[in-house]
Amino acid sequence: MFGMRKRKAMLAADGVLPRDALDAAGKAEAGRFEALSAQVREAEGARAQAAGMPDFDAMFAGVEARVEVLRREAAEAGARGWLPGLLGSRPLWVLAPAGAMVMALALGWALLSGGEAAPDNTCFVDSYDADKGTILVDQDLDDPTQATVIWVVDEEEG
Amino acid sequence: MRNAGTRAIRTMMAGLVAAAFVAVPALPATSAAEPRAKVSVTVIHAKKGPPHLHDALKPMWDTLRQSFGDKFSYFEVLDTASRQVDAGSPVEVRLPNGQRFAAIYNGVTPEKGLLRINVEMDDFRTKVRIHDGGVFFQAGRKHEGGILVVAVRAALLKD
Numbered sequence: 001m002f003g004m005r006k007r008k009a010m011l012a013a014d015g016v017l018p019r020d021a022l023d024a025a026g027k028a029e030a031g032r033f034e035a036l037s038a039q040v041r042e043a044e045g046a047r048a049q050a051a052g053m054p055d056f057d058a059m060f061a062g063v064e065a066r067v068e069v070l071r072r073e074a075a076e077a078g079a080r081g082w083l084p085g086l087l088g089s090r091p092l093w094v095l096a097p098a099g100a101m102v103m104a105l106a107l108g109w110a111l112l113s114g115g116e117a118a119p120d121n122t123c124f125v126d127s128y129d130a131d132k133g134t135i136l137v138d139q140d141l142d143d144p145t146q147a148t149v150i151w152v153v154d155e156e157e158g
Numbered sequence: 159m160r161n162a163g164t165r166a167i168r169t170m171m172a173g174l175v176a177a178a179f180v181a182v183p184a185l186p187a188t189s190a191a192e193p194r195a196k197v198s199v200t201v202i203h204a205k206k207g208p209p210h211l212h213d214a215l216k217p218m219w220d221t222l223r224q225s226f227g228d229k230f231s232y233f234e235v236l237d238t239a240s241r242q243v244d245a246g247s248p249v250e251v252r253l254p255n256g257q258r259f260a261a262i263y264n265g266v267t268p269e270k271g272l273l274r275i276n277v278e279m280d281d282f283r284t285k286v287r288i289h290d291g292g293v294f295f296q297a298g299r300k301h302e303g304g305i306l307v308v309a310v311r312a313a314l315l316k317d
Contacts, residue, residue: 119291121221124272128284133298135282138225144289147221151298152282
C-alpha cells in the first residue's frame with residue numbers, strides 16, 4: 001500500500017513522529033499531508049457544523065482520555081493482584097448490597113416475564129372423522145409455540 | 159330407657175351417614191363443577207396476493223405466520239364469535255359457504271387441566287385437548303381463490 005517513506009511522512013504530519021527523523025523529501029511530503037489534513041478537517045468541520053453534528057475531535061479526545069484512564073487502572077489492579085484488582089478500592093460491605101440488588105432485579109424479571117410468556121399451543125388431537133375429504137394433522141409437539149393445524153381438504157372435483 | 163334412646167340416636171346417625179354415602183355419588187355432575195371458559199372462534203380468509211393482515215389478527219400474527227406464512231400472505235377476518243361458556247356449551251359461527259362451525263367446550267381434564275374442545279363442521283368432527291389460552295386451527299375449505307382458516311382459542315376464566 002504505502003511505502004515506508006510515506007508512512008513516516010503521515011506519522012510526522014500527525015505529530016506522532018518527530019519531523020527531524022525525516023529526510024528532505026519526507027519533510028516535504030509530511031507538509032503536503034499536513035495541508036491535506038487541514039483541508040479535510042476544515043471541510044468536515046464546516047459540514048458537521050452545518051448539519052449540527054457534534055464535535056468529533058472533542059468526542060474522540062474524550063474517548064482517548066477515558067481509554068488512558070482505564071489502561072492505567074488495569075495496570076494498577078494487575079499490580080495489586082487479581083482479587084483486589086477485581087474488587088478495586090470498594091470494600092465488600094459496599095458490594096454485598098449491590099449484589100443483592102442485582103439478584104432481586106434478576107428474580108423480579110424472571111417472575112414478571114414468566115407472566116407474559118407465550119401461551120402453550122400444544123394440542124392433543126384425540127379423534128377426528130369426516131365422511132368425505134382428507135384429514136391431515138400438522139403439528140410439532142416439540143415446539144409449544146406452534147399451533148396445530150387440522151387440515152380438512154376437499155376432494156378434487158371432476 | 160336411656161340405653162334405648164342412645165341406640166335410637168346411633169341408628170339415626172348411621173342412617174344419615176349411609177344416606178350421604180349413597181346420595182353424593184348419585185348427584186349429577188353439574189357444569190358448576192367445571193370451570194367456565196372463554197372460547198373464541200375466528201374465521202379467516204387466507205390467500206396468496208398482496209400482503210394484508212386484518213387488525214384483529216395482529217395479536218396472533220406470530221402463530222399465524224408460523225403455520226401459514228409460507229403459503230399465504232393475505233389474511234382477512236370474515237367472522238368472529240367469542241363467548242364465556244359453561245362446559246357443554248358451543249360457540250358457533252356461520253362459514254361463507256353456509257356451513258355451521260361449532261367449537262364446544264367440554265370441561266378440563268382432571269390430571270393436567272387441559273381444556274377439552276370438540277369441533278363440528280358439516281360432516282367433520284374432531285376432539286382435542288389444549289392448554290389454557292392455547293389456540294389451534296382448522297383449515298382447508300376452499301374460498302374465493304384461497305382457503306378458510308378457523309382459529310379456535312380457549313382460556314379458563316379466572317374468578
